[in-house]
Amino acid sequence: MVNRQKYYNYISDRIEILSSKIKLNGKLNLLDLNIHSETLYRDLLNILYNYNLQPSNIGKANAEAIDLIDVEQKIVVQVSSTATKAKINDTLKKEKIKGLSESGYNIRFIFIANEAKNLRGKSYTNEYNISFDSNYDILDKSTILEAILQLPIDRITAVYDLIQKEFGEKPNTLKLSSNLAIIVNFLSKENLYDVSNIIQLNDYGIEEKIIFNDLSDIKESTFDEYKIYYGILDRIYGEFIREGTNKTLSVFRKITSFYEKEIPNRELTNVEKFFNIIGKVEEHVLKSDLIREIPEEEIDMCIRIIVVDAFVRCKIFKNPRGYSHVVT
Template sequence: MNRPRYYDYIHEKLEVLAQRITTNGKLNLLHLNIHSETLYRELLSILYEYKLQPSNIGKANAEAIDLIDEDKKVVVQVSSTATKAKINSTLGKDKIKELSEEGYRIKFVFVANIAGNLRGNTYNNIYNISFDPNNDIWDKITVMEKISQLTIDKLTSVHDLIQKEFGERPGILKLSSNLAAIVNFLSKENLYDVTNSIQLNDYGIEEKIEFNELNDIKESTFDEYKIYYGMLERIYKEFNREGSNKAVSVLRKITSFYEKEVLNKESTNVEKFLNVIGKVQEHVLQSELVKEIPEEEIDMCIRIIVVDAFVRCKIFKNPRGYTHVAT
């Protein structure tokens, strides 16, 4: 089914956006807030069939609201700061009096923080604009709940919007790819029987993890999946004996995904690593070779392959004097 895959993709991208907005806000870097307003204008228009337009072009945000639908009489304030003071400040603007007299309803969308604690509060709605805190305060959870209930056509529209904003648009369906072939072979292995005859230099792996500031996912990712190094080594050797370039092409493809992440100077190395996993998954899911494999198994196999590429020094920087961890 496409539904869970589309939902997970949308959720991942909006969650990463929210985290980056929060982090950048602490550094007083607010460019993502501006772009998020445009994204949510498009997103809310799909979710609620609005015809939202920016209300403050050329007015330096002086209107106290960000988006307006003149047909449905709705105005939307998009913000990363989810506080009662923020709502009261907006409700007290002179523009709100004019909007109230014209019969508008105001809604607040908080794109970074969870706003559940703001619902049910009493606010200083001095101009009596239509505003129900229980229904007119939205956050990323509210948005994802709405998305989860969409028809498949609308869900596809949201997926396409998010993909255009955040990721590569898929091309024509590929019948095969070497990465998908490796995933296919790996999925047939008994992962409970980890017979690893290759001794790994664990100190070297841990040194590289620390050097690249990846300790936050050391236990959940590297310790969990590095044990399959020997299994992948055997699969790669089988391909090489057939005169195939699958092993080389797979590792170089993963390297190419990593190279694109290196150009993103704003993301952390943990985000870069997880983004590489996401890019590999997008690539693999386009292949017919994996259509019969449950998505959870695909995700597990891809994590094994990407961690293995890290161990083989194909992605991320190596500490001085560090080459390969297999001994």
């Protein structure tokens, strides 16, 4: 659900910005943005409703009454910034509508600036009886966003990609280069059922550190559960070190930085601080497109393995005197 919310928030913000700009430009009689928006909404409707809309005026000076057409599904769409009953009635009485009605087309209106909820459910002068239901066929930014929110994750991702490309924003460098996300990605591909080559850790030393930091309440559910993957993660880190990269070091430094931000908060228990670190690592990792295809439950599991491992390696929380994370 985290990715869905992130994508939806981004999409809704941009559509709202676009709507505001269209209204402002309209007051100044600047209509270029309306033309570009028609293309955006064509692609957006195609994703939302599985249409194959194309501009209706290809090869023509102008296609009266309609902007977009799907010949196969017999859908025509008028894209407009003017959300009035008169606008709909004027369109429905155009001569072009007669031929479309006779050919079995359905007409839909999408208003890209103002909301059109006051237009839905009303009667209109549909003298050519083209297929048109004012409850269903009048769209605006609110109905579009509602439809987006109901999409499966793969299609809401497609909408997100479309909006991002249309707005021309540069990719966030974090999305391309989060080393923590790279480690999660590698760890997710490992067979975590197979711990036959488990590295024996100094369990006495780990337990001493757990007690020293008042983390005993989560010893069995968290530390005992995830420390067994030390060897798998150690191999991944070792491969990066042999390649001469700084991924391992940067991962440790990042987790340590999350821990350091928790230290000053005297009102929280160390158990709460530990889970806050997990939450911050997860928030950081989820910003990376690298893990888009990994189920959220696997991401959470991998992050817990990484944070427990950082505890064992003395990267977070205080160490009892003489504690070392060396293996047996």
